[in-house]
Amino acid sequence: MEQQRSHAGAAFPRQTPSASRALERFLVLDLTRVRSGPTCVRQLADWGANVIKVEMPEGADGSQLGGPRSGSDFQQLHRNKQSLALDLKSEEGRKIFRDLAGRADVIVENFRPDVKTRLGIDYDTLSADNPGLVYASISGFGQDGPYKERPGFDQIAQGMGGLMSITGKPGDGPMRVGIPIADLTAGLFAAQGIMVALLEREVSGRGQWVQTSLLQAQLFMLDFQAARYVMDGEVPKQAGNNHPTSIPTGVFKTADGYMNIAVAGGAIWRRFCKVMGREDWDANEDYATPPARSANRDALNAEIEAETVRETTAEWVRRFNEAGVPSGEIFDIGEAFENEQVRHLGMVQPVDSHERGRSQLIGQPVTLSRTPSRIAAPPPLCGGHSAEVLAALGYGAEEIERLKADGVV
Structure with a gap:
């Protein structure tokens, strides 16, 4: 050698x-x-x-x-x-x-x-x-x-x-x-x-x-977006703040601003519905399954936002995280660096x-x-x-x- x-x-x-x-x-x-x-x-x-x-x-x-x-x-x-x-x-x-x-x-x-x-x-x-x-x-x-x-x-x-x-x-x-x-x-x-x-x-x-x-x-x-093309021949398009495949995931208006919610998988979806006080969504054939939520994304998002505007961002984020539903504030860069967890991370x-x-x-x-x-x-x-x-x-x-x-x- x-x-x-x-x-x-x-x-x-x-x-x-x-x-x-x-x-x-x-x-x-x-x-x-x-x-x-x-x-x-x-x-x-x-x-x-x-x-x-x-x-x-x-x-x-x-x-x-x-x-x-x-x-x-x-x-x-x-x-x-x-x-x-x-x-x-x-x-x-x-x-x-x-x-x-x-x-x-x-x-x-x-x-x-x-x-x-x-x-x-x-x-x-x-x-x-x-x-x-x-x-x-x-x-x-x-x-x-x-x-x-x-x-x-x-x-x-x-x-x-x-x-x-x-x-x-x-x-x-x-x-x-x-x-x-x-x-x-x-x-x-x-x-x-x-x-x-x-x-x-x-x-x-x-x-x-x-x-x-x-x-x-x-x-x-490009990761999974690239895989959608090279493996399935699908050309992904713009989706704005909506996640292209995990629904409902995106930005929602609250009483005092905006927040992110990420709902992936059946268990989180059911917890999400419970926190929102809308367990009827899980029984609704338009929303009950991932393909159905994908096909009816806009209608579902509108219903969700009709509820989220009733409470503050802080209150929703607290409720969702306590229930195990991923949710978070949308900070500007100054707010991000002043956040207590960011400060803790050094x-x-x-x-x-x-x-x-x-x-x-x-x-x-x-x-x-x-x-x-x-x-x-x-x-x-x-x-x-x-x-x-x-x-x-x-x-x-x-x-x-x-x-x-x-x-x-």
Whole structure:
């Protein structure tokens, strides 16, 4: 078996505290920008990987940032990392990167497919010197195929991946969802692929090229809606706030607002009817079975809402949950984060930002009992760790100063 060199993250010096012990043995080079790539790398950084964000020297390429460094978006995406400012368009910059890549466990990039090859930092080139390298690429549409050169953007993937055709009210036309779901899930799937490749490397000693795209991620996220088409030939349509198959499930008006109710299965349906004081619905042949409720959805919803408007959201939510019928409030984002259960879960964590001072960021939604994640460091200043990284590669103080003066770092 071909043996991979020892985990670089454990040996290569880091200038920021580790966010977790779980992945701290791995060295990750972050070449990503905007959202899908940074989302991927954030997963690795938050679980303790030694992440070096490789970015253009400040002012050389504003598109590198995907927004102002002080902005909440950048702050949320780039915590728990170090920064090496490096001009990859220069030969000296590429040499430094290749030296660093020879020690890395993971490289993540989301350039257009041809850019990395043109720069000579593609998987085939770098893995020739570092066969244990796990190299992850995120693109809009894939690394090959007829659409490989198309620029990727979340809303484009939402549209081409079918999501917009099933979002919104019937007859209102296609609607995007309120978060960049294709970007986010592509990043999360890439992080999962990297971890699978690292686990496999423990057996084979070899790395591999991990690839995903916004389009693939969006298609996968269609889940049961996709299965309805590929298995049954059914093309799902818009259903608004109604669940496409579980009825009655949706948004209902109350005396002081709105609430969600989710009724799935016969037992919950009967409990629902009892809470509503309408056990006659269960005896009504128009509503008694799932197919009947589907065929008569609009009439049933109207009858339900005629009852729900008589009481407040809080009262209905209490009654339904006590009876074992899923129901919940519909919060705005502020109300969601002020909710007592959200506060209990500790999703918001403090950080001292270079640009913003004392701030708060959203932590990981997964808890590990022995190696939990934390926000250990704010997003780095551009090139804030360049001197230390170069010194670890063997560059002397005078040479580092020359590289800075020449705009290479």
